[in-house]
Amino acid sequence: MEKPVEAGRRRFIKSALGAASALAMARMAPTWASPLGRSYSDVVNANPAVDLHIRRADMNIGGKVGRPITINGSMPGPLIRLKEGQRARLNVTNSLADDTSIHWHGIILPENMDGVPGVSFPGIKPGETFQYEYDVQQNGTYWYHSHSGLQEQLGHLGPLVIDPADGDIGADREHVIILSDWTFEDPHEVFRNLTVAEGYYNYQQRTLGDTFADIRRQGLAKTLEQRSMWNTMRMSSRDLLDVTGSTYTYLMNGRDNATNWTALYKPGEKVRLRIINGSAMSFFDFRIPGLEMVVVSADGQPIKPVTVDEFRIGVAETYDVIVTPKSDRPYTLFAESMDRSGYVRGTLATEVGQQAQVPDLRPVPERGMAAMGMSHDMDGMDMSSSKGDESGMGGQHEMHGDHGGGMAASQQRPSAPDLGIEHAPGGHGPAAAMIARNPVSRLNEPGVGLEDVDHRVLVYGDLIGAHPWPDEREPERDIELHLTGNMEKYMWSFDGVKFTEVDGPVEFNHGERLRLIMVNDTMMDHPIHLHGMWMELENGQYPRPRKHTISLKPSEVVSLQISADAPGSWAFHCHLLYHMKAGMFRVVNVS
Amino acid sequence: MRKLEIVVSLVLAGVSGPVWAGHAEDDWPEPVKSYRTGQILFDRLEVTRTDNDEDVLVWDMLAWYGSDRNRIYFKSEGENQKDDGEPTELESAEVLASRLIAPFWELQGGIGTRGSLASGAERENYLVFSLFGLAPYRFEMDNSITVNEDGDIAATIEAEYDLRLTQVSYLQPRLEVAAALTDAEAYDRPTGLNDIRVGLRYRYELSREFAPYIGAYWSRSLGDKADQIRAGGGDDSETGLVIGARIWF
Numbered sequence: 001m002e003k004p005v006e007a008g009r010r011r012f013i014k015s016a017l018g019a020a021s022a023l024a025m026a027r028m029a030p031t032w033a034s035p036l037g038r039s040y041s042d043v044v045n046a047n048p049a050v051d052l053h054i055r056r057a058d059m060n061i062g063g064k065v066g067r068p069i070t071i072n073g074s075m076p077g078p079l080i081r082l083k084e085g086q087r088a089r090l091n092v093t094n095s096l097a098d099d100t101s102i103h104w105h106g107i108i109l110p111e112n113m114d115g116v117p118g119v120s121f122p123g124i125k126p127g128e129t130f131q132y133e134y135d136v137q138q139n140g141t142y143w144y145h146s147h148s149g150l151q152e153q154l155g156h157l158g159p160l161v162i163d164p165a166d167g168d169i170g171a172d173r174e175h176v177i178i179l180s181d182w183t184f185e186d187p188h189e190v191f192r193n194l195t196v197a198e199g200y201y202n203y204q205q206r207t208l209g210d211t212f213a214d215i216r217r218q219g220l221a222k223t224l225e226q227r228s229m230w231n232t233m234r235m236s237s238r239d240l241l242d243v244t245g246s247t248y249t250y251l252m253n254g255r256d257n258a259t260n261w262t263a264l265y266k267p268g269e270k271v272r273l274r275i276i277n278g279s280a281m282s283f284f285d286f287r288i289p290g291l292e293m294v295v296v297s298a299d300g301q302p303i304k305p306v307t308v309d310e311f312r313i314g315v316a317e318t319y320d321v322i323v324t325p326k327s328d329r330p331y332t333l334f335a336e337s338m339d340r341s342g343y344v345r346g347t348l349a350t351e352v353g354q355q356a357q358v359p360d361l362r363p364v365p366e367r368g369m370a371a372m373g374m375s376h377d378m379d380g381m382d383m384s385s386s387k388g389d390e391s392g393m394g395g396q397h398e399m400h401g402d403h404g405g406g407m408a409a410s411q412q413r414p415s416a417p418d419l420g421i422e423h424a425p426g427g428h429g430p431a432a433a434m435i436a437r438n439p440v441s442r443l444n445e446p447g448v449g450l451e452d453v454d455h456r457v458l459v460y461g462d463l464i465g466a467h468p469w470p471d472e473r474e475p476e477r478d479i480e481l482h483l484t485g486n487m488e489k490y491m492w493s494f495d496g497v498k499f500t501e502v503d504g505p506v507e508f509n510h511g512e513r514l515r516l517i518m519v520n521d522t523m524m525d526h527p528i529h530l531h532g533m534w535m536e537l538e539n540g541q542y543p544r545p546r547k548h549t550i551s552l553k554p555s556e557v558v559s560l561q562i563s564a565d566a567p568g569s570w571a572f573h574c575h576l577l578y579h580m581k582a583g584m585f586r587v588v589n590v591s
Numbered sequence: 592m593r594k595l596e597i598v599v600s601l602v603l604a605g606v607s608g609p610v611w612a613g614h615a616e617d618d619w620p621e622p623v624k625s626y627r628t629g630q631i632l633f634d635r636l637e638v639t640r641t642d643n644d645e646d647v648l649v650w651d652m653l654a655w656y657g658s659d660r661n662r663i664y665f666k667s668e669g670e671n672q673k674d675d676g677e678p679t680e681l682e683s684a685e686v687l688a689s690r691l692i693a694p695f696w697e698l699q700g701g702i703g704t705r706g707s708l709a710s711g712a713e714r715e716n717y718l719v720f721s722l723f724g725l726a727p728y729r730f731e732m733d734n735s736i737t738v739n740e741d742g743d744i745a746a747t748i749e750a751e752y753d754l755r756l757t758q759v760s761y762l763q764p765r766l767e768v769a770a771a772l773t774d775a776e777a778y779d780r781p782t783g784l785n786d787i788r789v790g791l792r793y794r795y796e797l798s799r800e801f802a803p804y805i806g807a808y809w810s811r812s813l814g815d816k817a818d819q820i821r822a823g824g825g826d827d828s829e830t831g832l833v834i835g836a837r838i839w840f
Binding site: 099116117118119121122123147191192193195196197200203204205206207208209231232233234430431432433434486488489490491498499500571580581582583585587 | 618619620621622623624625626628629630659660691692693694695725727728729754755756757758759799839
């Protein structure tokens, strides 16, 4: 892999400055992210009310002074710890020059407490205090963030952990890890760059040299065929993330790599890590070299334990893992951006100051033909499955690079239902540059770049709910939505229609059980978030796992069961911040 | 200018008035707002040294403002030969309304003018329609048809391709073909193919916004136009070296 010279130099400067400023940084970063974490015997401090103060402040980020939005003086904001069964009272005071808001991501609450300006409430004006108040009816790992403009990109976010009613966290100690992406550019400038200059932040595109390398590796005919497919579609197989490490400094609990956020453990302890992807635009691949992780919760909801070595976490998703480090040594907590343009690391150690070897970034992955929804007719051309074609895996959709994920499966993974989606090209107008010709379930694939790793990677097909959910009815009705985009013009939408162009909300009937079918007609991964209600993923497992945010791979179709039990208006959108800004947003009305 | 005002108001009418798609109180803000943006792009801003040892300053720029579907464009090309005492030659200055009609194509229509920028010079005013966008294989294209006040119809095709050598450097072949569908004697455009120009530039991005380049071009006149030039004792082909920059902001 070639690295741009600029990026290398930038990284060097960053680390040189970063070391000098580590001390200053330690003062500025949130106090909750203490190396000691929280041990099981701690008492939950369920104060009657939590006051949150939102303001801009200068802060040292990776050796440079930025001006993030802070909450009670830190970025990310404070860890809010609630207890299942309590009544939450949260007073949010806005000291910004603009309106703000806080959305409690993944929390089931009344419509007017959901914190989406224009959908749940008018927003919080400068100088005003808004009182959020709701009953806490769930437990687990969640987070909160602004739903106003592009404030999330400025660090207006924080972790929210709810202890179970019985107080048992199932471990001896726990640490919260919130990942985020910081840029010193104005977020509006980032958005403009994306809209006027496609690929502005992508310094990992294919070059003439890659084409020559492909010819040497696989011959001229196959290379020409592949290049011709991508070029005819005017798309890039290296289009993985819109905003990359070329502008982002990735942060773990607000600390950069040089500052090395550290979590302490005692050998033999069971440690629960609550990992939250609070970034604006970055999918991360998370692993702890030398330590296996038992995933026990997804999006705050308990699942049957799955042992893995690595998992991909989409924007806004959360996973809880249990690790049991036996030997007295440091381990690197390694979160690599999906496009391999950068990473953030911390350390799980027995003493502050220790560090372990930091892995190299892996080569930039490339999307295969499966991304184009050509799996049925073009399977022989899927680059990612070149080694897996003969492996004898049965289903059509498993032919696409499933062998990496295949190793992760300790249990047999069933198939998701075949929904037989078909549609004609051109169906979504100029806002959709592509139609997935043959969308398939990709729940058993680990995702681009993880197909060939030699360890266990979590896939959605592994998730099994810890217990059944209360509503066991079969869905009465299907709603189908297509994820559409046009990278060239940076248009993102559902069904080819941006939020500002739609003529009304998506209607759910109150009390009904419905099936939401989503088809990804784009070349990007999208984390889709429904407010106010859970989505039970139809991955063929029972009990189904339930999620607040579901990531769709290119040309993938997924189906979700939803109980429309929350009357009111709810936001439904892609959680990639700039996709939402561009129009990939709908209102769901339950009435 | 009156025409321009009409064009602008028509385009903006198409852009404005987002429909509120949620359920909310009237005085609540929209959860996601519509946006407009714009760009000024000098695709070519260069000094040319021709094989006749003439130095010519050349520009080829466009500016746009609007949303993703509806935009207003200003496009201009022209040149000024150094030390020849002649005024600047405007190849085109156009104002167009643009509508995204397919994922990679904009259909544009507007008005333009070309000719000498000397005071009192008679310029050619025309209507212009363009198909502007990205062809398969990522050829950037601007295909235009113009009709002047005398009813003369001309067509031009411009195509560029960026061959990526590294993450910040490109080899860019470029093709320009001009043809006349009707005989426009007053403007030296006999019916048929008039001119072809091919160029090759090597560009290096110091930033995405500022990319200096060097290159060369070859152009020649064709058909009746070439005959006319030769009959007048002129040279029907030209080569040159260029140095310049691609700049946007």
